Amino acid sequence: MHLEIKNLHKSFGDTEVLHGITFEVESGKALGFLGRNGAGKTTTLRILMNLFNQNKGEILLDGKKFQVNDHQIGYLPEERGLYPKKKVIEQLVYFGELRGLGRKKAMKNADIWMERLGVTEYRNKKLESLSKGNQQKVQLAETFICDPEIVVLDEPFSGLDPVNAQILKDIIREQIDKKKLVIFSSHQMGYIEEFCKDIALIHHGEIVLKGNLKDIKRTYGMNRLTLKDSQRSKEELKEILEARLPSLLKSVEIRKERLILELHGGKEKQEFLQEALNIGLDIEEFSVYEPSLEDIFVEKAGDIA
C-alpha cells in the first residue's frame, strides 16, 4: 500500500496551523513523523484519521481517496484514554467488536495482546486501578487488537519505561516485517532512528525535511568532518582553524563533544588533512562526520519557536 498525503492545509479559526503538508508512506517501511511540540504532528494525524477536516489538500491510498472506515486501522491517539470504570477485558472486546471482530475473536485477540504486553493479570480489573504505564499498555493492546493493516501511533513511547519500550519496539518491528503501513510520530529521535527507513520532519506546520533517512544522513554528512586534537581544547582548535584555514573551511562548529567542520564545495578531505598537518595540529581523531538524527533535527527545527 502506498499512502500519500498531499498539500494539507488546516486552519483553526483565523490561524493556519498546517501550511501544505506533503509526504508519502509505503507498506513495510515505517515513517517517522518528527516535529517539536506544537509543530502540527497530532493535527496532521487527526486529519489522516478523519477526526478533523482539512481546509485544503487530499489523502490518497494507492491513488484513491483514503476512506478511514474502509480499512482496519490501529490508531493510538496522543490523548490516551479508555473507560476508567470498565474492566480491561470488557473494553478491549468492545473496541475489537466495534472494529469488526466477532465476539469470540475479539476475546481471543484481547487475551493474546494482553499476554504479549504483560497485562494479563489485570484482565478483570477496572482500568482506573492500573498504573499509568499499564493503562498505556492496555491502550496499545486496544490499538493492535484487530490486526490492523495501517498502524498510526501518536507518540507511542511517551510514558513507557525502558523494558516496556523494548516490548513496544519489538511489536513495531514485527508490524514492519508483516508489511504493515506504519506511521509514528515522536520527538524522541532514538526510536525513530532505530526502525524508520523514512522520515518527515514537520516544523511550524511545514514539512522541512523528508525522505530516506540514510540518504538524508549522507547528504548532511557530505563535506563535513570531525576533528580532535590531543593537545588543544575544542575552543582553541576552533580559533586556530578559523584563523588559519578560512580558504578550506566554510564553517567550524562545536557540537557537544565534537568539533564539526564543513568544507567549501569542491574541497577534498585529503586536502584539509594535509593543511592541518602543515599547520602543526596534533590530530588524535579525524573522521567523516555522520550526523545523528538529533543533530539534523536540531539544525532544521532548532530555532526558538
Next chain:
Amino acid sequence: MKNLWIVLKFEILNFYKNKSFIIASVIICGLLIIGMSIPTIQSTFFSSSDDSTGEETGSDQTYGFINNAEDNVDSETLEMSFMGGELQEFGDREALDNAVANGDVAAGFVVTSPTEYQHVIQNNEMTGSTHFMFEEAFRETYRRTGFESLGIEYETVEGLVHAPIQRDTVVLGTDSAANYLYTYILVFGLYFIIIVYGQLVATSVASEKSNRAMEVLVTSTKTEHLIFGKVFGGAIAGASQMALIIATAMLAYRANSSAWDGQLDFVFDIPLSVLGSFAVFGILGYLFFLFLFGALGALVSRTEDVSTSVTPITIIFVAVFAISVMGMQNTEGMLLKVASFIPFSSFMAMFVRVSMGSVSNMEVAISLGILLATTLFTGWLASKIYRMGTLMYGNPVKVRTVLKMLFNSNDV
C-alpha cells in the same frame, strides 16, 4: 448497522450493571409491593378494630343541658334529636358547670328560648364542633314543635324537603374524572424518566470526552452509531425500568386484590387507545429529548459541566410538564392545544388531550407527523453536534457557535 447493535448492547449493559440503577429499581419496586399490600396487612392484623369506629363520631360522649324554656322547648324531643351522643338534662347551672369542669360531660348547653342557648365548655378549641350537633338538634326541635302546632306531621315535611335524588352519569366523550389519575401517573412517569435518563445520557457522552475514550471511539465506528446507540440504549434501559415498576405494581395489586376490593381497578384499567398513544408519543418524545441531552453533553468536556449545559433544556422540559399537568384541568384550553403541536411539548400535551379530552384523529396525525420529523431531524443534528463536539476540549461550547460551525464544516 452491526456496530449500532454493539454500541447499543454495551450502553444497555452499562445501565443494567450500574449499582445505582439496580438499587433504585429494587427500592421503588419494594415500596410499591409494600404499598399495595397495606390493605391486606390491615385486614389481617387489625380486623378486630372495626367496632371501635364509633369513637370517631363522638357518639359515646355525654353532653349536658338545662332547659330554661320548658314551655316552648320539649326536652324529650331535644334529647331524641341529638345525634352526637347522649344528651343529659341537668337541674341547675352549678351542677352543669361542675360536670363540664370535671369532664363528666363534654360540653353543656343552657337553653334560654326556642332560638337561643348558651354554650358551656371547659376549653374553647379552634376546631370544636360540639355546638353544631346541638344546634342541629335544637333547630329540629324548633321545627318539629312549630309544624306540630300547625297540625302538620313533621315526617311528611321532612320527606318533601329532603327528597332523595338519584344520579346516573352517561359519558359520551372522555371521562376526564376517571382518567385523571392514570393520565397523571403516566405523564409523571414520562417526566421522571426523561429527566433522569436525559441527565444520564448527557453525562455518559461528556464522560467519554473527559476520559478521552472519544478519540478511539470515533475512529473505530461511525458517530451516528455512537450517538444513536447511546440514546437507544438509555431509552431502552429507562423504558424497561418503567415497565418493571408498572408490572410490579400491577402484580402486587393482583396479589392483594381481595383486600383492595377493586378500589384501584380504574387506575390499572387503561384503555388500549390511551396506552397506544402513550407508547407512540411517549417513545418519540423520550427519544427527542434524549437526543437533545446527548448533543448538549457533547458540548462540554467535563462531567461537572453537564448540569450547566443541560439547564436550558431542563427548564423548557419542566415548563412542558407544568403546561401538560395544568392542561389536565382544562383539556380545551388554548395553551394546551398550541402545546400539543410543538415538538418540544406535543408528546406530553397531545397525550393529555387524547387521554382526557376530545381530539380528532387528524390533529393527532398532524402532531405525530411533526414530532416524528423533528425527532429524526434532532437525531441527525445530535450526531453532527456529537461529531463536532468530540475533539473540542476546554470551555463549554455555545450552541450558537455550534450551529454556525455546522454550516461551515471546514472549521472542524
